[in-house]
Structure formats: C-alpha cells, structure tokens
Amino acid sequence: MSTLERARCSLRAHPLALDAALAAGVLVCMVAGSFVVPRRENAVTWGVRVPDPLSLLLMLVGAAALALRRRNPKAVLALTGTVSVVECVTGDPRAPVAMSAVVALYTVASTTDRANAWRLGLLTMTVLTAAAVFAGPLPWYAQENLGVLAWTGIGATAGDAVRSRRAVVQAMRDRAERAERTREEEARRRVAEERLRIARDLHDVVAHHIALVNVQAGVAAHVMDKRPDQAKEALAHVREAGRSALNELRATVGLLRQCGDPEAPTEPAPGLDRLEDLLTTFRSAGLPVRAAGADGAGGLPAAVDLAAYRIVQEALTNVQKHAGPGAGAEVSVVRAGPDVEVTVLDDGLGRPGAPEAGGGHGLLGMRERVTALGGTLTTGPRPGGGFRVHAILPVQTVTAQGEPA
Known part of the structure; x- marks a missing residue:
C-alpha cells in the first residue's frame, strides 16, 4: 500500500479530524480573502482594508459549523447560510463568509438525492444573492454579488456530480459482487450436478456387473461338484463381467483424474445399439x-x-x-x-x-x-x-x- 493510500485510509477512519482540518483551512482562506482588495488587470492589493470584528466573528462561526457537516449537513447549511446573510446585510459584503455556505451546500448535495440537492441549491443561491443584491451596500451589479451567485451554483453542481459518481461506483461494485456470487453459486451447482452424475454412473456400472458376478458365482458354487463344465462356464461369465466392470471403472476414474478438459473417450458411450448384448449378459446369468x-x-x-x-x-x-x-x-x-x-x-x-x-x-x-x-x-x-x-x-x-x- 502506497503512502497516499495509507493517508486516505487514515482520514476515512477519522472523519471528524478531516472535517476539523477542512474547517480550519476554510477559515484561513476566508480571513486571508477579507484582507484582499481586487484591482484591474488581474491584480490584488493586500493590507488596504481590514475586516471588522463582526465579519471575523461570522467567519469563525461559519468555519466552526463545518466541523459538524457530516453529522447534520442540512443544519450546518442553515447556520452557514444565516451568517452569510447577516454578513451581506450588516457587515462588509466583500468579506468571503459565503465560502462556508458554499462548502456546506456541497456537502448537502453530495449526501442527498438529486431533487433535494437542486431544491436546496436553488434556495441557497436565491437567498444569498437576493440578500447581497437588495440589502447590501454595494450596487446590484457588483462582482461580489455575482460571485455569490456563481460560487453557490458551483457548490451545488459539484456536490451533485460527486454524489452521482459515488452512486455509479457503488452500482459497479454491487454488480461485481452479484456476479461473483452468481459465479460461485453456478460453480457449486455444477459441482453438485457432476457429483450426482458420477455417483449415478458408478452405481449403474458397479450394481449391474456385481449382480451378474453374484449370480454366476452362486451358480458355479452350486454345480461345482456335479457339473464342472457348467461351473466353468459360470466362472467364465464371472471373469467377463469383472473385466467389463474394471474397464468401465477405469474409464470413469480416468476421466476424473484428468486435469482441465477431459479427452474424448476411447469408445462411445453405451446406447440402444448395444441393447442385445446387454440382454445376452442377463440371459447368460439365468x-x-x-x-x-x-x-x-x-x-x-x-x-x-x-x-x-x-x-x-x-x-x-x-x-x-x-x-x-x-x-x-x-x-x-x-x-x-x-x-x-x-x-x-x-x-x-x-x-x-x-x-x-x-x-x-x-x-x-x-x-x-x-x-x-x-x-x-x-x-x-x-x-x-x-x-x-x-x-x-x-x-x-x-x-x-x-x-x-
């Protein structure tokens, strides 16, 4: 197992620690973003403005709520959405408190079904954008307002995509497990059928020939003293029946001992074309x-x-x-x-x-x-x-x- 795989297993084993680390990272990003002033030509300026205490408190509350995002994602989304609205209305609308709401929305969308994900995503997007546009001090066309609209939509879409991918992967795993179980059941069924077939064939071969041997041996013992010629004939039938039984047993056991696909038998399986020979063996047995x-x-x-x-x-x-x-x-x-x-x-x-x-x-x-x-x-x-x-x-x-x- 590689170092990356071990790290993933460790993080999956401690989800609360992973969420706490994520919350700390989001808090650092929000605080750092609150000190940045965007300029033209894709440049930014640091240290020109300082966030007020209310914005810092709202960022701290929103980030702290993310530590519990797996336990109750909808409650976390409601809390982070509320602090984002409060920031848009009363605080500095350029402070990125809405980042915590975007992460919470992603969590909800990735853990619920598609209908609820889109419903909550549209609701969050509408509320935050309307609060920024109609209640904030910035003009409605300000890029901060458009950013709230874009990032909430991205959070809902990304969460739904992750949920869909998880569903596809789980479906593939379920199909693979079902296929494996089906193969195992089919293998067990074939083994059981083969055991029955072997037992049936061995019974037919052994029972038939041993019955003939038993009858002919009884005849030989009965006429041994008075009619030795008939006793010799009976013993000849015993020898022939034993030879036939050994040949059929050798052929059956030989097929069982072969590895892989068995080779074709050296003689065809018995059929009705050999019925007269079969009847003759019984007639010779009396x-x-x-x-x-x-x-x-x-x-x-x-x-x-x-x-x-x-x-x-x-x-x-x-x-x-x-x-x-x-x-x-x-x-x-x-x-x-x-x-x-x-x-x-x-x-x-x-x-x-x-x-x-x-x-x-x-x-x-x-x-x-x-x-x-x-x-x-x-x-x-x-x-x-x-x-x-x-x-x-x-x-x-x-x-x-x-x-x-």
Whole structure:
C-alpha cells in the first residue's frame, strides 16, 4: 500500500479530524480573502482594508459549523447560510463568509438525492444573492454579488456530480459482487450436478456387473461338484463381467483424474445399439429376458440413447436382484411420436427381505436421468405380481434457457 493510500485510509477512519482540518483551512482562506482588495488587470492589493470584528466573528462561526457537516449537513447549511446573510446585510459584503455556505451546500448535495440537492441549491443561491443584491451596500451589479451567485451554483453542481459518481461506483461494485456470487453459486451447482452424475454412473456400472458376478458365482458354487463344465462356464461369465466392470471403472476414474478438459473417450458411450448384448449378459446369468419393439428407436440423441440404455440396465439389475427365482422380464423400447417409451416388466414375486418399491439408489438414479431430459418415470408393482418401470423420454430435449439441446 502506497503512502497516499495509507493517508486516505487514515482520514476515512477519522472523519471528524478531516472535517476539523477542512474547517480550519476554510477559515484561513476566508480571513486571508477579507484582507484582499481586487484591482484591474488581474491584480490584488493586500493590507488596504481590514475586516471588522463582526465579519471575523461570522467567519469563525461559519468555519466552526463545518466541523459538524457530516453529522447534520442540512443544519450546518442553515447556520452557514444565516451568517452569510447577516454578513451581506450588516457587515462588509466583500468579506468571503459565503465560502462556508458554499462548502456546506456541497456537502448537502453530495449526501442527498438529486431533487433535494437542486431544491436546496436553488434556495441557497436565491437567498444569498437576493440578500447581497437588495440589502447590501454595494450596487446590484457588483462582482461580489455575482460571485455569490456563481460560487453557490458551483457548490451545488459539484456536490451533485460527486454524489452521482459515488452512486455509479457503488452500482459497479454491487454488480461485481452479484456476479461473483452468481459465479460461485453456478460453480457449486455444477459441482453438485457432476457429483450426482458420477455417483449415478458408478452405481449403474458397479450394481449391474456385481449382480451378474453374484449370480454366476452362486451358480458355479452350486454345480461345482456335479457339473464342472457348467461351473466353468459360470466362472467364465464371472471373469467377463469383472473385466467389463474394471474397464468401465477405469474409464470413469480416468476421466476424473484428468486435469482441465477431459479427452474424448476411447469408445462411445453405451446406447440402444448395444441393447442385445446387454440382454445376452442377463440371459447368460439365468434371467429370461424377452425384447419387444426394440428396433424402432434408432437415431436418437446421445443423451437420450444413453439414458434409455441405463434405465434398461438398472431395471433388469433390479429384477435379477429382487424379483425372486423363476422370474422373467420383458423389455420394450418404442418410438411414440416425439418421445421414446422405455418399459421393463417382470413377473417375479420378490425375494424375502427385498427392499420396498421406490427404495435404493437405482430407482433414484433412473428418476434423475429422466428428469434431466425433461421426461417422466413411473415405477411400481403390477396388479398380478411383479414390477413395472415405464419411462417417457423426449427425443428433442430442452435446455434451461428454453432452446433445443
């Protein structure tokens, strides 16, 4: 911090001392001006005249009032205006007592609104000028009278200009603070959305593959002694599911560890074009899955395609985990006008101790995906037994600004 900045901070911390110093400076200027006699050719003469005691007293009162100009500016303006009028009427009209009224008028104009500033400025200008013109001993056209008119107008104008500049600077600071708060809120919102997206993706990947590993491991343990060939096949499925889970986890974690903008993934995100492969993994795990109407939903946007795939994946994972033995599932993905409808049905009776409908992170993740695209999700038990997941995804999603994505 420079010496000038330190001095400004010190003066702002002690406003009364600053006003006292200003009052002393104004008093010195008024007293010095009362000894000056103006001459032609831009020259002045000192010591020709001496102010009378009344003028010195009025100058002292006017300057002393300026020390309180911040506490009650209008009262200070009234007091300094009064002593200026008294000086114009009874004292030496050439004594610059009106200087204290000009400073007080500047203070009022710089601390109040524009309407009050101009109203008080015109009132002060009119009263002081009229007192000097009509009640003073000098002619109405004397330069001292014109000086009172000019200096009061300058004081009001300068004070209003300073007030306007302060208002502009404060408005700029407020806008900057609002912009900073908005940026911080936007950053926090994006971080929260990214955390939800990462948690959702990790849940989809881990839950699906771990469910398959659990089922195949159970099959291998059950048939290990009597049918070793089937046990080997189940262990092969376990190994394949584990490899797929590790690959997807490695890709997700790799994106998180990159600095700056992540690079493009080495393989495209899964979509409905890989739906048959997904159904095959569940069939190999012992879940009968039938696909109905899954061929008419091609050419979808990437976000809708990925959401539809993840909804089917999570719904079938829930069937595998909670529907119970002997349960079958049916998957339907159809294009219905401007929307894509994804339906997953199962006829299971449930496993003992299975979570109630609507619980867990899987259904929550599905609902978040659908809501992000502006669609609707309906889940719940079926009348004859089993569970139903039905999602409606708009093909042309809409952004928060109302524009097509």
